[in-house]
Amino acid sequence: MLKAEKLFYSYDNGEKKIEAVLDNLNLNIKKGEFVAVLGHNGCGKSTLAKHFNGLLTPLGGNVYVSGINTKDEDKIWEIRRQVGMVFQNPDNQIVANVVEEDVAFAPENLGIPSAEIRQRVDEALKTVDMYHYRKHAPHLLSGGQKQRVAIAGAIAMRPECIVMDEPTAMLDPMGRAEVMETILKLKARENMTVVLITHYMDEAAQADRVIVMDDGHIVIDDVPRKVFSQVELLKSLGLDVPQVTELAYELNSSGIEIDYDVLTVTECADKIMDYVRSVKSGN
Template sequence: MIKAEHLRYAYNAAETEELKFALDDVDLTVSEGEFVAVLGHNGCGKSTLAKHFNGLLLPSGGKVYVSGMDTKDDAYYWDIRKTVGMVFQNPDNQLVATVVEEDVAFAPENLGVPSDEIRKRVDEALKTVDMYEMRRHAPHLLSGGQKQRVAIAGVIAMEPKCIVFDEPTAMLDPKGRREVIDTILKLKNEKHMTVVLITHYMEEAVKADRVVVMDKGKIVIDDVPKKVFSQVRLLKSLGLDVPQVTELCYLLNKAGLSLPNDILTVQECADELEKLFK
């Protein structure tokens, strides 16, 4: 679906004028239907990486392919944007219309889809994100989580194969965050969409099929969540958190117990501790 090969991205740091690499030799493949989370602290290059996936940024070195299309090839300019949709951090700054359903219609309108087909797509997209009842509302009166779901509907209506979420929950409260994550999981499980989630919340990354950890423009870890989060010390040194129960087990093990080191959820942790106490 998406393939980055030896991807480098250089930019001119102000004043000093020396070239800096926001991305340094990144190799990454995202397969169709996969849910990949990209984790890293602010400034590690994860958002720069995301913007390469639909051609908003072009590599300074290496290649990025979207469904086999080279993002540098101008002939595929709009096809690439149509294939990979993007949801951004600030829900306010991605809504263009003053009525929910008109905003969702924006992308298909741009693509010249006939009116009745747009209506079908808009209704379905709004039902998917559970905002159909509010289709006639003005976006500025919605909560953060609702706005972000409208933004997601706007991307779904474009019918992309893959959606890249660039820190979609960073500005939301816990309730909004849950709504958005539930919507993302629904897209993956029911609509079988490919999902790339850029985040610094480990609770969200835990739900992915695969977690990619970035630091200083490079990929440091690329594995299933259980394997990634068992590396408590490495993650902490990268400025990242691990789930509290994972850390608890890690600390208990250091104190001489022998619990499995790939515990991620409360249930798993409770199961293991129960065994010890019985």
């Protein structure tokens, strides 16, 4: 679905040669996969995201979307239709002053007949659970609601894939939960390919696959359980691990040996209980 081959990119800001932002990066994301991308600030996550819908074209190597090279300028709008983007600041990506008009923006641009636009808008708003607010002014909505409208705006294009660049970074915990719920729903119901760039480990833990980036490279690429069990490596990259993994890790370093490939509170509690029982029966 999304493929990067030997991708190289660097920003030319007029100064002397700066370091590569993306360096010889290879990545293949399959259809229906939910991939989380982690990494500290400036590791090239957002730059990578912008390559997936042709906002940036590689300086070296190639990026393919459903087999189309993003360097192909004639097909750039087809690529953008297939890959919906959601950005960090909800205020800066909403175009219209009525929710439904904003969701209609992309289909309008694609030249779809009015009746079908209506249908797509209603469907998209229902998917993100914002149908009730279709006549509202976006600036009166909460952050999480605005971000859900932005997601509806992207899925109204009927994309194959949706790329989100830190969609929860500016939201409160409630808003974050709403957005995560929407993402999981999209994946489950529409089998949408999702690329989620995030700072939050608990969000990444819900993905099928986690990619950890550092300095324009992919350092780890595995299922969340395996990724987060590499606590020391993650910490050396300036990243956190989910709280439960952290707890298991700390218990281990204090001599209490339990597995720390745990991701949820219940899992962790079970593991600790197992340990307690084994100690008891051992006595």
